[in-house]
Amino acid sequence: MKHSGILGLLTALATLSSCATAKYVSVEDDMNNEWVGRRHSEIVREFGAPDRETSDGKNGTILVYESITRSYRTDEDTHFGYFDPDYTTTISENRSYIHFFIEGNGICYLVKTNHVKREGKGPTGTELFIHTSWGLGLALPIILALSAFAFSG
Numbered sequence: 818m819k820h821s822g823i824l825g826l827l828t829a830l831a832t833l834s835s836c837a838t839a840k841y842v843s844v845e846d847d848m849n850n851e852w853v854g855r856r857h858s859e860i861v862r863e864f865g866a867p868d869r870e871t872s873d874g875k876n877g878t879i880l881v882y883e884s885i886t887r888s889y890r891t892d893e894d895t896h897f898g899y900f901d902p903d904y905t906t907t908i909s910e911n912r913s914y915i916h917f918f919i920e921g922n923g924i925c926y927l928v929k930t931n932h933v934k935r936e937g938k939g940p941t942g943t944e945l946f947i948h949t950s951w952g953l954g955l956a957l958p959i960i961l962a963l964s965a966f967a968f969s970g
Contacts, residue, residue: 841933848915848928857923864915873918877926880917885910 852860860880861867867880890907918927 840936842936844932876921882915
């Protein structure tokens with residue numbers, strides 16, 4: 818019986834946390850709809866000078882816009898300046914890009930990007946808090962009852 822109570826508790830917690838996930842979709846189709854057929858000068862006017870330009874292999878160019886975001890995370894332990902082989906720092910690097918493919922005549926024919934947008938109307942922070950609190954209010958008595966039942970037998 819102990820295992821079924823713990824399983825019930827884990828299931829309830831997973832169900833409550835699953836409500837908070839958001840779905841993100843690529844904006845590549847949107848970018849192609851907006852920028853294919855536009856001139857090189859319009860793209861540069863909107864986005865500024867590209868980080869670099871490279872050949873597309875077809876007598877055209879690719880305008881490359883990139884940004885890199887680095888995040889650092891260290892162990893939560895407090896270290897007082899001594900060498901600790903278990904102390905680690907994790908560095909994450911995320912590269913964001915937009916590539917505009919420009920024909921020899923200066924017209925954009927393709928856009929590639931890894932940018933994403935949130936799909937649909939997701940809950941705001943306040944709505945998420947209210948929904949989670951409401952869910953916890955309903956689920957907490959069930960979780961407590963399951964836990965009490967699991968540990969009593």
